[in-house]
Every structure is written in structure tokens, then in C-alpha cells.
Amino acid sequence: MSKFYRKGTLAILFLSAWAAPSSFAKPQQAPESFQVVHVIGMQGVKQNTKGKVTVSKAGLEFVSGTTKSDVPTASVEDALTGADSQRLIGGTLGKLTILAPYQSGRFLSLFRTKLDTLTVTYRDSGGGIHGAIFTLPEGQAGLLKKQMVAEGAKTSISVEDEASQAANIKKAKEKKQ
Amino acid sequence: MKRAAERIARLLFLIAISLGCGLPSFGQPQKAGPFKSSAIQVLQIQSEDVKLPAEFQMSLYENVIEQVDKTKRFQHVYRDGEMSAMNAPDLVTLRCTVTGFTQGSAMARQVTTVAGTTTIAVHMQFTDKDGKRLFENDAKGQVRFFGENLRATYDFGKKVGAVVRENFVTTSPASK
Numbered sequence: 241m242s243k244f245y246r247k248g249t250l251a252i253l254f255l256s257a258w259a260a261p262s263s264f265a266k267p268q269q270a271p272e273s274f275q276v277v278h279v280i281g282m283q284g285v286k287q288n289t290k291g292k293v294t295v296s297k298a299g300l301e302f303v304s305g306t307t308k309s310d311v312p313t314a315s316v317e318d319a320l321t322g323a324d325s326q327r328l329i330g331g332t333l334g335k336l337t338i339l340a341p342y343q344s345g346r347f348l349s350l351f352r353t354k355l356d357t358l359t360v361t362y363r364d365s366g367g368g369i370h371g372a373i374f375t376l377p378e379g380q381a382g383l384l385k386k387q388m389v390a391e392g393a394k395t396s397i398s399v400e401d402e403a404s405q406a407a408n409i410k411k412a413k414e415k416k417q
Numbered sequence: 418m419k420r421a422a423e424r425i426a427r428l429l430f431l432i433a434i435s436l437g438c439g440l441p442s443f444g445q446p447q448k449a450g451p452f453k454s455s456a457i458q459v460l461q462i463q464s465e466d467v468k469l470p471a472e473f474q475m476s477l478y479e480n481v482i483e484q485v486d487k488t489k490r491f492q493h494v495y496r497d498g499e500m501s502a503m504n505a506p507d508l509v510t511l512r513c514t515v516t517g518f519t520q521g522s523a524m525a526r527q528v529t530t531v532a533g534t535t536t537i538a539v540h541m542q543f544t545d546k547d548g549k550r551l552f553e554n555d556a557k558g559q560v561r562f563f564g565e566n567l568r569a570t571y572d573f574g575k576k577v578g579a580v581v582r583e584n585f586v587t588t589s590p591a592s593k
Contacts, residue, residue, distance in 0.1 A: 279472075279476070279567065280475075280476055280479045280480070281475060281476075281479045318471075320471040320472075322470050322471060322472050324472075324565070324566065324567075346527060346528050346529075347528075349523075349524055349527035349528050350524065350528060352523075352524060357472045359471040359472045359474075359475050361471075361475060363498060364496075366499050366500060366501060367498045367499050367500045368495065368496030368497065368498050368499040369461060369478075369496055369497045369498045370479070370496070371474070371475025371476070371478055371479055372475075373472050373475060373476055373479075373567075
């Protein structure tokens with residue numbers, strides 16, 4: 241019986257060792273559209289609206305149900321990424337956890353998901369400056385920004401510089417701890 | 418015993434005087450007006466001395482515009498860079514400069530209640546079309562208990578709205 245288990249374990253280990261490099265070696269491919277939450281700043285879109293963002297030559301388009309809003313590439317003045325986090329259980333349910341007994345709501349606040357933020361500064365047809373902020377799953381903001389820059393959007397900090405800055409901040413935080 | 422009672426009485430007297438003199442009421446909008454204007458232009462938030470993340474800077478700007486618009490004190494609320502703002506004869510300009518920023522932690526706030534406060538201190542200046550200063554004010558945007566860090570920008574926007582309500586009166590299109 242123990243021989244059977246040993247063989248089984250070895251087979252699983254072998255399979256996982258074979259599968260692991262193939263999945264890690266794959267470069268992160270940019271999706272065609274990005275799942276985002278619009279925090280603020282897009283014309284005609286309510287705050288904290290979930291939707292999809294697609295980047296084309298024409299510009300950045302945000303779609304949520306019947307709501308559509310777009311930012312022409314030429315009008316983008318800057319695109320900057322950032323990092324944040326949010327409660328794993330958010331929204332109304334998250335707020336209701338305050339009422340949970342024995343302060344367990346506080347305990348649930350420890351469980352968080354990391355987020356990326358993307359801030360797009362653009363001008364409308366009248367010349368007015370707008371700042372649209374989106375939150376995306378971790379690692380997606382850089383990809384979205386890369387697509388925007390590839391299509392001709394301006395940025396004050398390159399994608400690579402931002403990535404190295406973020407890595408430095410992460411290192412500094414780890415050192416502190 | 419008599420001395421202790423005297424001391425307490427003296428202390429109470431001092432407290433009463435200090436309250437009666439009207440110590441500066443922090444957090445309350447400073448009243449300088451009332452001013453009357455049909456249009457206001459909100460300039461982009463400046464933060465040269467304080468390092469402020471881009472999302473906070475733009476969120477402050479957007480929230481200020483939204484809250485000023487909500488006051489209904491102006492017929493037009495122009496954004497920074499809007500060409501048509503130049504045509505407004507009595508344009509008021511709002512400049513906001515970030516003077517302090519402490520990025521707290523949403524997790525620390527939600528877990529401990531007392532720690533992790535995010536604070537943004539901003540100096541605002543209202544000027545007329547000639548650049549003459551109308552009045553200045555300081556306000557803080559904070560998120561103390563519940564909510565993510567960017568909520569501090571909403572809090573600041575609300576305070577700007579209160580300052581505008583306090584210092585400006587509504588202009589009707591007919592009175593223009």
C-alpha cells in the first residue's frame with residue numbers, strides 16, 4: 241500500500257514539475273479588453289461603475305451595459321499607474337460585516353486583494369482637463385498603459401520606469417518589515 | 418479644602434472665558450464673502466512640495482469640481498484649460514495647493530479604528546478675473562474609519578463645497 245502511495249506521490253511531483261515551468265515561462269499576454277472599475281472622471285459614467293475597457297487606435301473606450309464613454313488617444317495627456325488594495329468582501333455585504341458578532345468584521349478586513357490603479361489625464365473638446373481613475377486586478381494596469389502608449393497616448397513616466405519604481409517601493413516596504 | 422475649591426473655581430472661570438472669547442473654530446469654513454459670481458474655474462491641484470500619487474491628485478480635482486457644481490452657486494463651473502472660461506466677465510478662479518499628505522492604511526483603519534488615517538491638507542485660494550485675491554482657506558480631507566484611501570479626496574471636495582456655500586451667493590441667469 242505504501243509503495244502505491246510513494247509511486248503516486250512521485251508521479252504527481254513529476255507532473256507538477258513538468259507543468260510548472262511551462263505556465264511560468266509564458267509572458268503575461270495583454271487581454272483584448274480589461275475588466276475595470278471606473279472610480280471617477282469619465283464623462284457620462286457614474287462613479288464606481290464596473291465595466292470593460294478596450295484600447296484601439298481611436299482611443300480608450302469604456303463600456304458598462306448600455307453606457308459608453310471614450311477618450312480619444314490624441315487627447316490623452318498622461319497615463320500613470322499605481323497600487324492599492326481593497327477588502328476581499330466589499331460592497332454592501334462588506335459594510336454589513338461591521339455588525340457581525342465579536343468584531344469578526346474587523347477580522348475580515350485583514351483579507352484583502354491587491355489592486356492596480358490607472359489614472360488617465362485627458363482634455364475634452366473644449367480644452368478642459370479631466371482625470372479618469374480606474375482600478376484593475378493586480379498586474380493589469382501596466383498592460384493597459386502599454387497598449388495605450390503603443391497606440392500613441394502620451395505618458396510622463398514610461399511603463400518600465402514605473403515598474404522599477406514600484407519594485408523599489410516594494411523592496412523598501414519589505415525592508416521596513 | 419477651601420483652597421482646592423478656589424482653584425477649581427478659577428479653572429472653570431478660565432475655561433468659560435476662553436470659550437466665550439470664541440477661540441478660532443477649526444474645521445469650520447471661514448466666512449469672507451458673500452461674493453457674487455456667475456462662473457468659477459477650478460484649476461488643477463498643485464502639489465510641488467508634497468509628493469502626491471497621481472490618483473489622489475486627479476481625484477481631488479474631480480471631487481472639487483463635482484462638489485462646487487453641486488452648490489449651485491455658479492451658472493458655470495469651468496475646468497482647468499477650458500477656453501470658454503475667458504468669456505465669463507466675473508470669473509472666479511480656485512487654486513488648490515496640497516500642503517500635506519499622509520497616506521494611511523485602509524486595513525489598519527478597518528481593523529483598529531484609531532490607526533491608519535489618511536489625511537490631505539490643502540490650501541485654497543479664490544481670486545477674481547484680475548488675479549486679485551478674494552479670500553483664502555485651509556481644509557483637510559480625511560478618511561478615519563471606513564472607506565478606502567481615495568475617500569479622503571471626496572471629504573475634501575465636500576469641505577470645498579461648504580466653503581463655497583458660505584462665501585458665495587447664487588446668481589440667477591436674469592440678474593446677469
